[in-house]
Amino acid sequence: MRGDRAPYLVGFEAKGLIHPLLGASAFGHAGAAGADGFADPHSGLAYGYTRRRAAFGFTAPENERLTAILLRCARG
Template sequence: MDGRPPLFTPATAALFGELRTPGGPDLVTGSADHFARGFEHTPALYPFLDAGTFGHSGAAGSLGFADPANGIAYGYTRRRFGFPSGVGAAPENGRLAESVLRAAASL
């Protein structure tokens, strides 16, 4: 728009989605975690996503990710903590994210 190249390019998205720390223990949750450059490597949690997907889960079950290969972005927040730990993605995120991916594929 202003004649300058975009800051966020497909090459940048590929770097963000590249797995960097496979399966190391998360110091907060104690569970096995997978990180890319500054983001969680979301396909480790949701294998139905493209390998280049990146994002992060948060308190009370929230989750956000970008799946550049499928052209989708997903964001989910909850009003209340709905599960014991309150840390990480809520259990319903898998079903919701898979539904979003199926809906996007049908367009």
């Protein structure tokens, strides 16, 4: 990734490149105010997150931590 531009594939963000713990086939899209969502066909996981308050910019820092926790729990 270069700068704050996300890699896209067929209209979705390539989430496997954004979150290295996900598989290469993971896809999703970030939304306004820090919302985020993805599906990872390899692991069978799906994630959706919205915020009560808007984040500064379009990213919410807790998404990285929540995604890592989700993947750790799924892997046992």
